[in-house]
Amino acid sequence: MQTYNDFTDAGFATDPLVGFHGGVTVAYKFTDNLMIQQELLFSTQGAKVLSGPLGAQDLKLSYFSIPLLIKYRSEFGFYGEIGGQVSFKIDEQVANFSGTDFAKKLDYGAIAGLGYRPNGFRHRCKICIWT
Numbered sequence: 001m002q003t004y005n006d007f008t009d010a011g012f013a014t015d016p017l018v019g020f021h022g023g024v025t026v027a028y029k030f031t032d033n034l035m036i037q038q039e040l041l042f043s044t045q046g047a048k049v050l051s052g053p054l055g056a057q058d059l060k061l062s063y064f065s066i067p068l069l070i071k072y073r074s075e076f077g078f079y080g081e082i083g084g085q086v087s088f089k090i091d092e093q094v095a096n097f098s099g100t101d102f103a104k105k106l107d108y109g110a111i112a113g114l115g116y117r118p119n120g121f122r123h124r125c126k127i128c129i130w131t
Contacts, residue, residue: 012052017059019044033073037081041065046093054096061103062091067111077118083111 023041030036046059069083087107094102 012054013050014047015050017046017048019046023065027071033075035071035073037067037069037071037083039065039067039069041067043087054094057095058093059102060091060093061089063087063089063107069111069113073117077116079115079117081111081113081115085109085111 021041021043023039025037025039027035027037041064043063043065045061045063049055049057049059065085065087067083067085069081071079071081073079085108089101089103089105089107092102
């Protein structure tokens with residue numbers, strides 16, 4: 001899966017940067033309809049800086065994320081999920097930056113999603129709100 005990132009409120013001109021987002025998922029089923037799902041994800045994020053104080057470059061950030069979701073699945077294949085996620089920055093590639101950290105070392109947020117999973121295929125829409 002690819003992600004597109006940019007820093008829209010950064011105060012300098014940017015374009016999206018294509019990244020990677022993937023990992024593993026484990027679900028613990030309590031009933032036929034209720035489960036807890038834990039994930040371990042790796043993602044690359046960032047932006048293409050076009051101009052500004054950092055000069056033209058690609059800002060690249062790498063994170064490990066751990067979402068924990070409560071999921072309710074209907075008997076017709078539709079499901080809803082809600083939970084939280086914590087992310088840990090593991091790498092940061094930013095040239096011309098004199099500070100110690102360009103991005104936060106720790107990030108967290110809330111997650112809500114809806115999906116449909118008939119016969120093993122999954123269609124999912126998930127929204128994450130970060131701090």
